[in-house]
Amino acid sequence: MAAENPAHYHTNTPWNEPGAEPYIRIDHVTKKFGDFVAVNDVSLNIYRGELFSLLGGSGCGKTTLLRMLAGFEEPTAGKIYIDGVDMAGIPPYARPTNMMFQSYALFPHMTVEANVAFGLKQDGTPANEVKERVRQILDMVQLTQFVKRKPHQLSGGQRQRVALARALVKAPKLLLLDEPLGALDKKLREATQFEIMNIQDKLGITFIVVTHDQEEAMTLSTRIGVMHQGQIVQIGTPQEIYEYPNNKHVADFIGSVNLFEGRMIEDEPDHVLIDSPEAGGKIYVDHGISASPDARVWAAIRPEKIQLTKGDRGEPYNCIKGMVKGIAYMGNLSIYLVQLDSGKEVKVTMPNQMRAAEQEIGWDDRVTLTWHANSPVLLLS
């Protein structure tokens, strides 16, 4: 696994333990709207205390899956178990789940305090206990001074925290978050991400987050389930998903990636050799895959794993040539768009160790692209 230390590191990995009992079990769930299959035979185990992200583009079925967990939709087929209890036919108000809505769905005619207290009051919690718990949770999300305000008197970030507090105050077995950070600006997102992670650590509630933002999923999650066209295409930790995507779609969706189509010419247990006319050379990978010889494969290489050097250099493998067609200066790094001799365009990112004016590679320079033999990921589909 990659050497980089993730922002939020979980030492316990119950999904790797064979005997571990899943807390939420989604068992062959399908949801159809008329002829349209929104969720297609999804099976998923989520463990207690996890912060699991469902990641995918719009229309991939992630929100439908979340709504089935909350009870707003009933699965067409399959079962959902929360803490061992079959959720079939249990209405939203009787489920041990709470949801934080994408639009926050704060009650506009109630104060912050009343919004947060709403859920507790529905359960008939005694008034003084309601007051105490509301105070605690508002303290946690740092909204104590806004208790008497109505939602329209709050900023976007404050509303988001009210929504979070309202969902958390009942200490549900499962907290569902629908694009929780979608409406916030970048600075606030980063701050809130860490806030959510802290709260999750503190309360030990199991979270399921739906998002289309891979960065959000990467920083928040213990594990990510990537969804595409109603199916889960890959489940794994952020590092696994990023470093070892199992198909082109995942590789492309998580971060950016350069894909080289090629034909396998050597397949040994310790290495693979691919002939890729698209890349304009041979690609050597230091780990084997199990595929039929001559198979069509794609080598996926992340932009930051490619080295750019000026001029033409010759090496038998993992060395391709092209011309710089564009440079995007991003401050901390630059993105180079290189057109290979085959015509294919490749993205390369390099940290800006020197000031922009002193960069040695400029527009229309001939360059050589190289990478380490363990960098490419080979994909069969």
Place this chain on the structure above:
Amino acid sequence: MSQESIPEGGRLNRAPGARSIGKVLHAMGVRPRLAVILIPYLWLVFFFLVPFGIVLKISFAKLAIAQPPFTPLFVCTDTTITSLWTCFFSGKLDLQPTLAAYGYLFHEPLYFKAYWNSVQTAFWSTIFCLLIGYPMAYGMARSSATVRNALLMLIVLPFWTSFLIRVYAWIGLLKTNGVINNILGSFGILDLLSWAGIHDGPLNMMNTQFAVYIGIIYSYLPFMILPLYANLEKMDLTLLEAANDLGCKPLKAFFLITVPLSFPGIVAGSMLVFIPAVGEYVIPELLGGSNTVMIGRELYNVFSQNRDWPSASAIAIMVLVLLVVPITFYQYYQNKESEAGK
């Protein structure tokens, strides 16, 4: 602005008339935006404020056998001067208001009764319109787009027939030998009622307060439904999901979330029903018979039968003062609050 500064054949192809109106307005210092606001204001001044001033003026006069049938408010002390203007400038114009008409109203218990009965009738009609209209508006707002349009059409459709004709039609339904009594009779329900000792003979519905309620509720129901519908339709349904998710059952969520959020719609609909119902004349006249005293009808009687213009004007002013003014203030504060509550 001078003539030269507007180039001939300007950039915009406006109608020649429009251009000259624009020039005139500009010369008067009226900006286009002001001109747009001015039109409804002028309309209100000429067709509401001026007639209202005339009614107010008449209400301070006394009944007189004359043409017009009331004493003038302004009297010239010098009888040789015939023009009011010259009298005004000569300083001999005397204002002679009298509260006689108001005094008459306060001493005649009939008018108190009529006022009270009108307010009561309007109040209960509003309540019934709300109880009937709310579920209808709710049903419309929650149905699919095609059904919704069809239902909206059905609500508006009666307006294509004259209001008077629709009220007349109720006579045919309600009268002793009318549609309802005939249907009840042919199904033997009237006989059943007679056998059970509840009621003998055809139901007597015409010329009762009941018929007035039927007429008012029927006529004003659309005015309750439409604002309620407009309000309920734009409600964010995820709020109900959120309430459900927090452990609130749907029926309770309706009363905790939907009803409070639809409050502006309830107020608007109630105003649209209550205010015209208080002054309603046609419905009590046609369906209520002589037993129902409502202020609109009394006003008409005083005006056209007694030819007592000052008293009729005083009645109109009192309706305005007693009802419309407090309601307007209420609505003003309501608007302020809902603006703040956005």
